[in-house]
Amino acid sequence: MDHAQRLTELPELSAEELQRYSRHLLLPEVGLEGQRRLKAGRVLLVGAGGLGSPLGLYLAAAGVGHLGIVDFDVVDVTNLQRQVLHGTRDVGRPKLDSARDRLLDVNPHTHIETYETRLTSENALDIIAGYDVVVDGTDNFPTRYLVNDACVLGGKPNVYGSIFRFEGQASVFATPEGPCYRCLFREPPPPGLVPSCAEGGVLGVLPGLVGTIQATETLKILLGIGDTLAGRLLLVDALRMQFRTLKLKRDPQCPVCGTRTLRELIDYEDFCGLRAVHTGTGVAEVTPAELVAWRARGDAIDLVDVREPGEWALGHLPGARHVPLGTVASALDTFGGGRTTVLYCKGGTRSAQAARILSEGGLTNVWSLAGGILRWRAEVDPTLPNY
Amino acid sequence: MSITVHLPTMLARLAGDARSLEARGGTVGEALGDVIGRFPALGPRLRDEAGKPYGFVTFYLNDEDIRFQGGFAAPVADGDEVIVVPTVAGG
Secondary structure, three states: OOHHHHHOOOOOOOHHHHHHOHHHHOOOOOHHHHHHHHHHOEEEEEOOOOOHHHHHHHHHHHOOOEEEEEOOOEOOHHHOOOOOOOOHHHOOOEHHHHHHHHHHHHOOOOEEEEEOOOOOOOOHHHHHOOOOEEEEOOOOHHHHHHHHHHHHHHOOOEEEEEEEEOEEEEEEEOOOOOOOHHHHOOOOOOOOOOOOHHHHOEOOOHHHHHHHHHHHHHHHHHHOOOOOOEOEEEEEEOOOOEEEEEEOOOOOOOOOOOOOOOOOOOOHHHHOOHHHHHOOOOOOEEOHHHHHHHHHOOOOEEEEEOOOHHHHHHOOOOOOEEOOHHHHHHHHHHOOOOOEEEEEOOOOHHHHHHHHHHHHOOOOOEEEEOOHHHHHHHHOOOOOOOO | OEEEEEOOHHHHHHHOOOOEEEEEOOEHHHHHHHHHHHOHHHHHHHEOOOOOEOOOEEEEEOOEEHHHOOHHHOEOOOOOEEEEEEOOOEO
16 A cells, blocks of 8 residues: 555544654644654654664654664763663663664654664665655665665655755755655765765754654655755755755666666675775775784885874874874885885775775775774774774 | 955865865856866876766855856855865764
């Protein structure tokens, strides 16, 4: 039964619900019918983190009847600065368990379906089929392109939001006449160019701001009121507290919603250039123990930290110099000189990318520290700050 | 023509932390070239080696995507704004 059909058979509201939602019922644009539309509504939240937190909280509070949540992550103490869905006592628990408990406390009338899995090309279309609206609360490019394509192919609006440090973007993609994510950004950036929140940092409240905008758009879609961000890109600049709206149009050459040549979900890790990075194709790796041994025997080693400046400032390996990944290519002439080059980052992905850049630039004897600082902390020096 | 180029914070740090830069040129491409001439590190972040825009950095002339106005050849008028919007994925 789709949303339009369900509108002819809108669920009733109990006396408790009428009291709970009285501030909505007072709004001419919502009223009893609007609240019943919300109760009939089915929204899929992809991600229960920074953006997912205000989304879950406000959509549950508003009386959206069915919330599906996709997340496979576990609550970490570093999440608590911004992921207000979770609390200190939830550290170590699956985010879905924490989310379910919290949201049912906010509103026991909400039906919550959880998907403790990564959203993939194999499961995405099946999962979104059961929902009216999909909200992109993810934190990486492959999943964003996957959500987009699945929504266009599956005919579901995609409420988009993304953040970086102090700035954010929001829009509504995949409406019948409107543009999609690929119309805005037809290709992802090279791996490592755009730091994640874990690498570049983020003002804790920023996903609150952008996620609440996404929740607002979701409610407007379910209620059928107002003007949504379909066909517009909202830019949020929290440092200057400025908002700018830009026009978005369907790209006639867009393979998903323009020419419609893309009719099936693809390999998004490969599309984003990550498959080669993850398999470390062609990249030589050195373990922390091996690096300790090389230094002990006096090898001439150029140890290079390719992380963001904020990460370097938190703590770095002794004897290292700092060359952020985005500047490695332009600093090629500072490498080599007969030394063994060992690159490291937080987990080993960015240093593998840097190693690839240097090797393609002609440098030999280039190594990436397997497992990065995380593994160095576990195996060599636990006094390094965790972040 | 004298216009303003607006950069997000992540690119502004390559332009002396300037979020808004005055630029001169008859087209979007010329104005960006003017900025890149002053801040060469911005160059590779705004266009590829062949001088074409990347698919992950979108440019707006006032509030319209330049792809619908001739791309980097889009003409500019005094007082126009070019807004640079790179993709971000945090969530």
